[in-house]
Amino acid sequence: MPHYIGVILDENRLAQIKGTPLEEKIQDLFGGQLKMLVVEVPEDKSEQILKAFDRARIDSRGFIEDLPVAFKRALFEEIAKAKSLDVIDKVLERLPEIQEAAKKESEYIPPPEIE
């Protein structure tokens, strides 16, 4: 059974995929208040991801969650580069680099500046 990874699209990410076929694949969430791309992950690849990141897990929707921000960032980079959602192999090729960045993330993530 495949699993999924949701990639949230903020304004900056939306601009990067403007005019590409990816625009048609954008899903609206919560009355359009959130926009997201959904990447399908075959089971053997999702096992590889779960093994690589000890906090990662499958949620009740079948989505792989609690992934490092570095992973999500790399995933979007590959999507924007390939203009396709079929990029999971490319991301897995970058696993050592992502794991290295994720290590730093387990200590500190800068908080957002809100009032």
Next chain:
Amino acid sequence: MAKLKMPPPHGGELVNRVIEKKEYAESLAAGAIEFDLKPTLDPNGVPIRHVYREIVSVCYGFFSPVEGSMTQNDLEGVLKERRLENGWVFPYPILLDVSEEDLKSLDVKEGDRLLLKLKGQPFAIMDVEEVYKIDPKDVATRTFGTPENNPEVVRQPFDEKHPGWMIYRCMNPYVIAGKWTIINPPKFREPYDRFWLPPAECRAVIKHVKKWRTCIAHQTRNVPHTGHEMLMKCAAYTGDIEPCHGILVNAIIGAKRKGDYPNEAILEGHEAVNKYGYIKPSRHMVTFTLWDMRYGNPIESLLHGIIRQNMGCTHHMFGRDHAAVGEYYDKYATQILWSEGIPSFGFEAPPNEVEKGLKIIPQNMAEFWYCPVCGEIAYSENCGHVKEKQKFSGSFLRGMVAEGVMPPKVVMRPEVYKAIVKWWKVFGYPFVNNKYLENLNKELEVDLAPMEIPKA
């Protein structure tokens, strides 16, 4: 239907083993053998449990009728059929475990009195009833069950990835059994002090201050999203001749799995729900229980029922994947327990229908999701737009938070998000990580006043 009233404490009477009078407390501890309480560490040295939390919860009556570290008979009863030796339902082993080295240096035997110290100060005494050996792995596995022995609800064997199993797995091999008595009542630090309401006081507040005749408990280990809020609001429509008068949020506070929210954000996040009027404060109250969460789904739900009955609640809401992590249990294991029982865990009938069982009434709830067709948060048993549904997911929200995206207010109230960010700024991290656990283990939730114990 008859009007409901507050149920009695589990076991008949609330345990109260806290000595407030200092001189009397000092005299009880005089000459006792000193022992510094220690955390349970995982194989990487990360603290995953501190027995002091269990001592507090026992002595203030949250876990009534348990009065201390369990004897071997109690432990066997709990592991075999979730019953204490006296027959009352209780789900988890409560144990003061010590290493062989500590046991040798203590040289304790039945009849001795121990002085348990915390943060360098006298904290509690215990009268030793028994010292015995356990196999921590066996205790861990029998606590949570196996697919072979508990096929009704256990879906995969428990292992190192399960934080509750790891707590028991990492315990020391010797148990000192006996009743605990706190002799130096802990002082809760901010923000815990605002939410500290032990069972006797909670019952009094519910009865005399809030004047709630009926009250439904909400278990939480999470910062609330609007799905949780709707669960609380809708579950509270149960009651008797009218909806429940009150909603008691009771957060489980202690060491948690990495990736959960910090305790402080959980408490203040829930507080924001009533402070900013999403549920009126006259109808909603936030409290906590000290316990290093075991994530035991149906097993944990029994403890939750006991705690909240002891706090004075008439009802308890149980959702999907209650107190669960991973896919070890059936998603509806807790609801199976409370609707038909789980014979292999000792329940031929639901826990509120067995002898010496609970009196709290379960309210099993299905799920809430966002429905773009209805344009609102909908209850799964009402909403027919199954294809269009957008499910709430705590981990999806955590991902959004980590990426620095403010969740839309239809999913999380902005004031709740601000509580997360407030503590994110304090800890440099929005979730529990090793650093948070190490700091929590050092500081704990409490301070203790200096106390001089006369030598024998």
